[in-house]
Amino acid sequence: MSAVVGARPTSPQASSGRPSGPFTGTGKLLRFMFRRDRIRLPAWVIGIGIFVPYFFTAFETLFPSEAELAELSAFTSGPMVGLLGGPGYGLGEGLSYVTFFTALYVIYFMLAAALMNILLVSRHTRVEEQTGRAELIRANVVGRYAALTATLIMAAIGNAAVTLAVLGGLLAFDAPASGSLLVAVGVGAFGMVFAGVAFVCAQVSEYSRVGSAIAGAVLGGTYVLRATGDMSSEHGNVLSWLTPYAWSQQTRAFVDERWWPLGISAVVSIALIVLAYRLSDRRDLGAGLRASRRGRASAAPWVTNPIALALRLHRGGIRGWVLGLVVAGLVYGSTTGPFVDSFADMTGTMGEMFTTGPDPVLGYLNTLMVMMVIAVAVYALLAVMRVRAEELDGRAEPVLATAVSKQAWLAGHILVTAVASIVLLVLACAAMGLTAASSTGDWSLVGELTVAGLVGAPAVLVIVGLACALYGFSPRLLPIATAVVTFSGLAAFFGELLELPEALLAISPWHYTPAVPGEAITAAPLLVQTLVALVLAAVGLLAFRRRDLVTT
Known part of the structure; x- marks a missing residue:
């Protein structure tokens, strides 16, 4: 007994006989x-x-x-x-x-x-x-x-x-x-x-x-x-x-x-x-x-359904993106006056890049609006990846052990992401319109760019739907959505100038979006984009219901 009491515990390093x-x-x-x-x-x-x-x-x-x-x-x-x-x-x-x-x-x-x-x-x-x-x-x-x-x-x-x-x-x-x-x-x-x-x-x-x-x-x-x-x-x-x-x-x-x-x-x-x-x-x-700050002993009264839970989880990211995109919109909109003045007499390739119709101001602002659409699409991807993290880290499993169905849980996250994407795009474009109007003296740009944000929203919803469909089948497929957004961003700025085939340009969700401000708004492509987004989201929800959870 004394030998046992007097023995010193050995560490893994000591027992291995190797220096540590x-x-x-x-x-x-x-x-x-x-x-x-x-x-x-x-x-x-x-x-x-x-x-x-x-x-x-x-x-x-x-x-x-x-x-x-x-x-x-x-x-x-x-x-x-x-x-x-x-x-x-x-x-x-x-x-x-x-x-x-x-x-x-x-x-x-x-x-x-x-x-x-x-x-x-x-x-x-x-x-x-x-x-x-x-x-x-x-x-x-x-x-x-x-x-x-x-x-x-x-x-x-x-x-x-x-x-x-x-x-x-x-x-x-x-x-x-x-x-x-x-x-x-x-x-x-x-x-x-x-x-x-x-x-x-x-x-x-x-x-x-x-x-x-x-x-x-x-x-x-x-x-x-x-x-x-x-x-x-x-x-x-x-x-x-x-x-x-x-x-x-x-x-x-x-x-x-x-x-x-x-x-x-x-x-x-x-x-x-x-x-x-x-x-x-x-x-x-x-x-x-x-x-870490200690959480509440019980959930807030308003967190009573999957949509409210998703909003609670995403609200911090939404606040950060609102601040970042609004500031970016204000900064880029303020460049409209001096930037367009620099290109006023420009012809050739550079003139084509920043001109939509006879008004270079609207052409330049359309280019900036496309940049905002791409940025919001990135937000949408990151938001869906946050849903992936909830599943992989095991936090979704306790929620789904309650009366919440798998489809309702995912639908809550996708709905919050979709609504937040629309709000982000509209706010960013409205902020850009405010400083663009101040820079050029044309205050009608505030309304035109706000509408442009709404027109660009269906293209972002296609990205949300695509990410939902890929995630529904397997979280490992989400990089495909990232590749689509990356290619679409490049195609938006250099696709036509590099004479890419129409079949490749068609991959971009915003290839068919009217170039506003600068072009007339047509409802058909916007309705088709919205329908495609809904179909992709429905496919994702159905696929998610049929597969098992993947946890670490």
């Missing part, structure tokens, strides 16, 4: 993560890299001669460039495809790299803890920092792959090697900064959705800060330099090349990663630095 430490098991976890993301990560890298040749092909199609490219001189100056792209180095005399691409479009590659890193870090850190898988792994011979370190290595490899993809795309179109390397490394460095941001945000809340939302807010907030700084000064001001955007854009690739701004990105990335390690020591596994 805070980084033990990093290599095995890294291999496991690559195994899980063997499709997801390459898809991100290829998806980002493939747009380099796509844009250059589009430029050569849109502007086949130097004379037509020089026609952009009116556009490539002033505050509009600061708003849309950045400081705009190389957009003056000697404008080329390479400088045009770098000054106006590289920022969108940076945004894509940042999103890739935010989702990657959240998936392999906070989601693992939230689902309980991290606890099972840590019960084995795995060190405290193993998961964090494996995710960091994976993010670094992913950003290196994005850097090589962008570099290869630029070199394929005979861009100077030194400038191409500077641009590509700038995109990768920007991604690493937001990998660090995501690591820190993952320590704050015990829910992956909140951590990712905080990182996304940092991405969006710094974009607004950058735009404000770049619009107010030719080379940006102190506001620009406070953001990671400037550290990559101020390298002035292909113009006055300098590497030292990327040193700021490196220092900030390292500081954020070190901070994340330190913060991880100050919390328990599965917990966050910020304690």
Whole structure:
């Protein structure tokens, strides 16, 4: 008995006979993560890299001669460039495809790299803890920092792959090697900064959705800060330099090349990663630095049916999207006056891109309205993915164990998503009309753009119906809806100019939407779109009733 009492418990590390430490098991976890993301990560890298040749092909199609490219001189100056792209180095005399691409479009590659890193870090850190898988792994011979370190290595490899993809795309179109390397490394460095941001945000809340939302807010907030700084000064001001955007854009690739701004990105990335390690020591596994607010002992009186429950679950996201899209509408609408003035005397390709009928103002506003339709379609996809998370995380099962049917549960989420999409689009377009009217002095634009939001709503409802149908059959099919929205967005702006076949253009839900403001409104396509949306939603509800729940 005394021998038993005096015995010291052995740890898994001691019993295994292998040395252990805070980084033990990093290599095995890294291999496991690559195994899980063997499709997801390459898809991100290829998806980002493939747009380099796509844009250059589009430029050569849109502007086949130097004379037509020089026609952009009116556009490539002033505050509009600061708003849309950045400081705009190389957009003056000697404008080329390479400088045009770098000054106006590289920022969108940076945004894509940042999103890739935010989702990657959240998936392999906070989601693992939230689902309980991290606890099972840590019960084995795995060190405290193993998961964090494996995710960091994976993010670094992913950003290196994005850097090589962008570099290869630029070199394929005979861009100077030194400038191409500077641009590509700038995109990768920007991604690493937001990998660090995501690591820190993952320590704050015990829910992956909140951590990712905080990182996304940092991405969006710094974009607004950058735009404000770049619009107010030719080379940006102190506001620009406070953001990671400037550290990559101020390298002035292909113009006055300098590497030292990327040193700021490196220092900030390292500081954020070190901070994340330190913060991880100050919390328990599965917990966050910020304690979750205790919920009510009972549901609110108004949460009495599936629709009310869905509204309760989606209301936070709806509020955020309302704020973001209304602000975007106000900002983009305010550009109408100066932007159209810049294109007033423009002919050729650029004139065709932003002109609907005889009025360039209405053509430009229709282009902005299409952008809002695409943005709201993205919201709809994310809302349906939230429904998927409810099922996969096991939260739908207790609800469906009550008198609530599977069809009623899904129908509540789809109805809330559909109504919210219509409201978001109308509010965004109305906000855009308000500042467009103020910018041009034509106050009838407020009503025209509000109506345009209603006209664009059936196309968004088709996306909602498609997502519902795919989800009804299997949650794994939802990426198909994402691919449709991505292709439709590209087709909306470049489809006709690139002479894509009509069969491909027909994939876009908003291909048949009247180009308002600017064109007469016809009811037939809107009714057909609404009917298609209803049929797709009905198919999804029926399929969901017939399949089993998928839970983790």
